[in-house]
Amino acid sequence: MPNDPQDVQELFLRLVELRPADRPAALDRECGADLALRQRVEGLLEAHEGSDSLLDRPSNEFAATVLSDADNAAHTSAAEDADEDQIQLSGSKRAGSPGTAETNIREESIVGAVIADRYTMVQRIGEGGMGEVWMARQTSPVKRKVALKLIKMGMDSRAVLARFDQERQALALMDHPNIAKVLDGGITPTGQPFFVMELVNGLPLNKFCDEARLDTNGRLELFVSICQAIQHAHQKGIVHRDLKPANILVTQIDGRPVPKVIDFGVAKATSGKLTDESLSTQFGAVVGTLEYMSPEQAGFSGEDIDTRADIYSLGVILYELLTGLRPIDAQRLKQAALTEMIRLVREEEPSKPSTRLSTDASLPSMAALRQTEPKKLMALLRGELDWVVMKCLEKQRDRRYETANALARDIQRYLADEAVEARPPSTGYRMKKFVQRNKAQVMAAGLLLLALIAGIAGTSFGMVRAQQAAEAERLAKLDAEAQKTRAESREQQAIDAVKRFRDAAADNEALRNNPALESLRRTLLKEPLTFFKSLREQLQADNDTRPEALARLASAAFELGSLTRTIGDRQDALRSYEESLAIFERLARDYPTVTEFQSGLADSYNNLGILQKQNGRADAAEASYRRASVIFERLARENPAVTKYADGLADSHNSLGILQEQTGRADVAEASCGRALAIYERLARENPSVPNTPAAWPTATTSSQS
Amino acid sequence: MSDVTRILTAIERGDQNAAGQLLPLVYQELRKLAAIKLSKEKPGQTLQPTMLVHEAYLRLVDVERPQQWNGRGHFFGAAAEAMRRILVEKARQKQQLKHGGDWQRQKLGDVPAPDPDDRLLALDEALTRLALEDPVAARVVELRHFAGLGHDDVAATLGITVYEARQKWTYARAWLRQELLTEK
Numbered sequence: 001m002p003n004d005p006q007d008v009q010e011l012f013l014r015l016v017e018l019r020p021a022d023r024p025a026a027l028d029r030e031c032g033a034d035l036a037l038r039q040r041v042e043g044l045l046e047a048h049e050g051s052d053s054l055l056d057r058p059s060n061e062f063a064a065t066v067l068s069d070a071d072n073a074a075h076t077s078a079a080e081d082a083d084e085d086q087i088q089l090s091g092s093k094r095a096g097s098p099g100t101a102e103t104n105i106r107e108e109s110i111v112g113a114v115i116a117d118r119y120t121m122v123q124r125i126g127e128g129g130m131g132e133v134w135m136a137r138q139t140s141p142v143k144r145k146v147a148l149k150l151i152k153m154g155m156d157s158r159a160v161l162a163r164f165d166q167e168r169q170a171l172a173l174m175d176h177p178n179i180a181k182v183l184d185g186g187i188t189p190t191g192q193p194f195f196v197m198e199l200v201n202g203l204p205l206n207k208f209c210d211e212a213r214l215d216t217n218g219r220l221e222l223f224v225s226i227c228q229a230i231q232h233a234h235q236k237g238i239v240h241r242d243l244k245p246a247n248i249l250v251t252q253i254d255g256r257p258v259p260k261v262i263d264f265g266v267a268k269a270t271s272g273k274l275t276d277e278s279l280s281t282q283f284g285a286v287v288g289t290l291e292y293m294s295p296e297q298a299g300f301s302g303e304d305i306d307t308r309a310d311i312y313s314l315g316v317i318l319y320e321l322l323t324g325l326r327p328i329d330a331q332r333l334k335q336a337a338l339t340e341m342i343r344l345v346r347e348e349e350p351s352k353p354s355t356r357l358s359t360d361a362s363l364p365s366m367a368a369l370r371q372t373e374p375k376k377l378m379a380l381l382r383g384e385l386d387w388v389v390m391k392c393l394e395k396q397r398d399r400r401y402e403t404a405n406a407l408a409r410d411i412q413r414y415l416a417d418e419a420v421e422a423r424p425p426s427t428g429y430r431m432k433k434f435v436q437r438n439k440a441q442v443m444a445a446g447l448l449l450l451a452l453i454a455g456i457a458g459t460s461f462g463m464v465r466a467q468q469a470a471e472a473e474r475l476a477k478l479d480a481e482a483q484k485t486r487a488e489s490r491e492q493q494a495i496d497a498v499k500r501f502r503d504a505a506a507d508n509e510a511l512r513n514n515p516a517l518e519s520l521r522r523t524l525l526k527e528p529l530t531f532f533k534s535l536r537e538q539l540q541a542d543n544d545t546r547p548e549a550l551a552r553l554a555s556a557a558f559e560l561g562s563l564t565r566t567i568g569d570r571q572d573a574l575r576s577y578e579e580s581l582a583i584f585e586r587l588a589r590d591y592p593t594v595t596e597f598q599s600g601l602a603d604s605y606n607n608l609g610i611l612q613k614q615n616g617r618a619d620a621a622e623a624s625y626r627r628a629s630v631i632f633e634r635l636a637r638e639n640p641a642v643t644k645y646a647d648g649l650a651d652s653h654n655s656l657g658i659l660q661e662q663t664g665r666a667d668v669a670e671a672s673c674g675r676a677l678a679i680y681e682r683l684a685r686e687n688p689s690v691p692n693t694p695a696a697w698p699t700a701t702t703s704s705q706s
Numbered sequence: 707m708s709d710v711t712r713i714l715t716a717i718e719r720g721d722q723n724a725a726g727q728l729l730p731l732v733y734q735e736l737r738k739l740a741a742i743k744l745s746k747e748k749p750g751q752t753l754q755p756t757m758l759v760h761e762a763y764l765r766l767v768d769v770e771r772p773q774q775w776n777g778r779g780h781f782f783g784a785a786a787e788a789m790r791r792i793l794v795e796k797a798r799q800k801q802q803l804k805h806g807g808d809w810q811r812q813k814l815g816d817v818p819a820p821d822p823d824d825r826l827l828a829l830d831e832a833l834t835r836l837a838l839e840d841p842v843a844a845r846v847v848e849l850r851h852f853a854g855l856g857h858d859d860v861a862a863t864l865g866i867t868v869y870e871a872r873q874k875w876t877y878a879r880a881w882l883r884q885e886l887l888t889e890k
Contacts, residue, residue: 005839005840009840016880047880047881047884047887048876048879117856
């Protein structure tokens, strides 16, 4: 006998209010002998306890908070489940830099205010550059106290939310005892973004260590668990971006210090990029953060930020834990002009902890706080701990520890009296650094230019051109041959600069994934497009038939084709590829031993094939892919050490496979994709440090085919 | 005043015929938005329906003129339905193609990646079954899931109390989860 759905629903809703432990008894009572009813309700209760990523996708909950100011969307189930870890606040204050007198909302008017229908503001517990932290009482769907961070007015609320939303799903996946959970986020009726976090009762890391007079080993042990928390977040794909002692609160649990990292996801959502505006409006916040910021974050260049930025910040935190000082003198930072501050972070090599401490007047008190004597503290730091810290603080991120775990392990090695992995930099390396430093200044200026808007970028290309012209005039007095060579190397420099710019604009993650910035991306890409267009015209006009000149023309046409395909007309792109193909074809025939011509030809075939396919010419596309694969195959066989040939071969096999599958030839498609996969797998195995070896892609292709 | 705002005003005045004109307009706009978004998103990323709905609202409705709940509710009701159709349509299409895409030297091409299409289609079917048993519960899911409304707004749209909206959601969610689990 089927149950009345109405009864099932009613009973389910009554029982779901009970604690899980009380439900069986109630089921006995309500259902009696009606086993079918019992089964149905039990099934529902079970399903209720589970989670479903499709339905509970946080973005929906989140969009709800955006949609209406008087909303009360329920929490995600992750938050509901977090009911038991309520942490009470016991009087200690969340740290924050003082001096932000111009708070937007007066405290008295905000106490008791209800935000998003479910957070009642109780008490202000902290204040920082970004805004204020409040203790709030949450009323629905669970009752608990939470920390609510109100972001200062004046930021683009919608952009903040959009960025937060991007990361929200990943944040919900984080579950670590040393990470404070981020529970919610939204916009207040007055338009201020807010974030809701697990409330943590604790002191900022440094304050805790000093008040507890933790010795060096105690500090290192605490630091190891912080590294492990960061590692957990990194594994979930979250970079903190704003690690500093104030964002690590330490609580005592059973007499043992337990660190909790707070504010995950907040920095990414609120900071965006450093801009002139953010520097002037949030001066205090920026300075406070700069001291812990990795060089790649401190700048306008829009470099992508990855987990190694956090490793750098961990290094600064460790530096400070050990010495009480920060690698870059805060006083100097505060006195410096903005650009100088950024230069300090980006370029100045900090002194080793032991060196720094030896010259600092605070040494005795620092030693006392660590329950030791100045001499002993110095001896402790000198050598291995110096090296560990300095490895974190490398300006070049690929020289830092690769993971937070690797850093933690090295410290554990130190604690266990084993040799650490970190080593002092060799003399050769230091020499190289010295040379690089001059270059770095040039590069930094270059990157600044690159990151600026297209108009300015365009001007800079123009400048290169203008300089070229002036140079050419001056060189007119020199003999013709040398003049030509120099002009060509100038031209190559300009081409390289434009290519760098194009790659920066085309591959920039933030630009790629942000629909709002799409038009900016297109504008930025238009500049290199125009450049390659005029370069091609000029080279055509030169009518230079030397092979190297022809190769340059073919390359220009190729680049033009790629850019046109991205932002312009497909037919135009096709024509450009055909042009580069024709030239490379001739070159490859006339100079069969020059591998660059061969690979240029193969690249042209490959890209041409893709366009042909998009234009519905499957047969032509297939022929192009096959030609590309034949050339790459030979190149890869003859030059096994050059990975880009094998990579190209795999790409052409894979494109061919997808084409075959879409034209209904699944059997041959599988063979093609299999060949691609085998190569990708080998490349991934042989080049484990190359992150973008696309080994995962064909796996998806082949497995979903079967 | 935009077309949609005009229709919403008409609905507020009690013109029930106006409601019929709303869906096609919203549907069209959402499709446009979805197409733009899809072309820009990295493969493997899912479309965020509620963000689209929100964007459509900002684009279609005169936000300067505050909408009464009656009108706003209608908008989101239509939007939720439209969004559901679009996503299902898209998922079906993609299932037929299974996946397309190449990649090339500059990695410009799109890359086939696993997507939650199957799950979306299953949800859609389950939702249709739920509507047979409890139409209100199914509407609640549609409004929350596809238009991103909070409980208050769901209640206002459907003319039920917030408490009821919550209850319906709790029930529907468990019902759907069970349905989707037993299907496998």
